[in-house]
Amino acid sequence: MSGNAARSGVSVVSRAMAVLTTFDQDHARLTLTEIARRADLPLATAHRLVGELARAGALTRAEGGEYVVGRTLWDVGLLAPVQVDLREVAAPFLQDLYGATLATVHLAVRERLRALYVDRLVGNRSVPVVSRVGSRLPLHSTGVGKVLLAHAPADVREQALLSLEQVTPFTVTQPARLQRQLTRVLTDGFATTSEEMSLGACSVAVPVADRRGDVVAALGIVVASLRRDQGRLVSALTVAAKGIGRSLA
Numbered sequence: 001m002s003g004n005a006a007r008s009g010v011s012v013v014s015r016a017m018a019v020l021t022t023f024d025q026d027h028a029r030l031t032l033t034e035i036a037r038r039a040d041l042p043l044a045t046a047h048r049l050v051g052e053l054a055r056a057g058a059l060t061r062a063e064g065g066e067y068v069v070g071r072t073l074w075d076v077g078l079l080a081p082v083q084v085d086l087r088e089v090a091a092p093f094l095q096d097l098y099g100a101t102l103a104t105v106h107l108a109v110r111e112r113l114r115a116l117y118v119d120r121l122v123g124n125r126s127v128p129v130v131s132r133v134g135s136r137l138p139l140h141s142t143g144v145g146k147v148l149l150a151h152a153p154a155d156v157r158e159q160a161l162l163s164l165e166q167v168t169p170f171t172v173t174q175p176a177r178l179q180r181q182l183t184r185v186l187t188d189g190f191a192t193t194s195e196e197m198s199l200g201a202c203s204v205a206v207p208v209a210d211r212r213g214d215v216v217a218a219l220g221i222v223v224a225s226l227r228r229d230q231g232r233l234v235s236a237l238t239v240a241a242k243g244i245g246r247s248l249a
Contacts, residue, residue: 012049015039015041015049016049016053018040019046019049019050020059020073021039028068028069029062029064029067030067031065031066032047035050050067056070056072057071058072086107086109086216086244086248087119089244089248090208090217090219090244093240093241094119094219094240096240097219097240098123101236103123103127103222103223103233104120104121104222105121105220106120106131106205106222107119107208108145109217110145110152111136112156113156114137114145115137115139115142115144115148116134117131117133117137117144119133120132120133123222124223124224127201127222127223127224128198128200129198130197137197139160141165141172141196142193142220143191143222144191144203144205146181146185146191146193146205147190147205147207147215147218147220148217149182150185150186151185161175164178167197167198168195168198168199170195170199171197189207189234190204190205190234190238191204191205192226192230202223203220203221203222204223205218205221206219206220206238206241207241208244208245211246211248216248217244219241221233
């Protein structure tokens with residue numbers, strides 16, 4: 001879009017959307033100058049719009065001076081029908097899982113090549129967990145992400161295998177090895193990770209399928225070790241996932 005703020009036919013809403021859509025997974029923090037450049041707006045126009053969006057809570061200025069997406073946008077985004085239905089339906093099952101395990105429980109959906117965490121209950125504080133509600137983490141280094149990637153269309157899997165980021169020394173970055181893991185996910189019905197997203201944390205996750213059998217989300221648990229309890233956790237997750245799936249409209 002043109003950066004001429006006075007150009008006829010370009011509404012304030014269009015310019016505000018241009019500002020907001022400058023943010024993406026690879027550009028989560030931007031300076032005012034970067035926002036103006038990426039939105040193709042004059043710096044003065046970007047300054048005014050960013051100020052208004054910040055006052056409305058749509059953007060937040062970080063300590064370093066850069067801007068990040070504000071909580072207001074996340075709150076509004078949660079009103080999207082799919083996420084509202086999924087979170088409301090899944091809530092009691094997440095509570096049951098948390099009560100039975102006292103571990104961190106995750107519910108995530110796929111957003112392009114990332115796992116978007118739509119709900120989380122925090123468990124044992126001694127186990128490091130980097131996710132939060134609204135965060136987007138790599139598919140290949142998280143349990144819920146591996147489930148979602150295994151059930152994603154072939155072109156998504158192919159694209160993901162081209163750029164496997166090394167998050168920790170234990171992250172799987174070899175395409176052939178990850179492909180074998182994804183095949184196992186489809187066979188076994190669950191995925192695991194071992195310190196692939198954060199050191200000291202392991203995870204196990206299962207798919208959540210709707211009544212048509214389409215995988216719409218992944219449900220996972222983060223613990224310090226899976227050596228003794230993997231079978232029990234998989235069973236608990238599977239029961240909860242099936243309950244969520246049956247309850248989806």
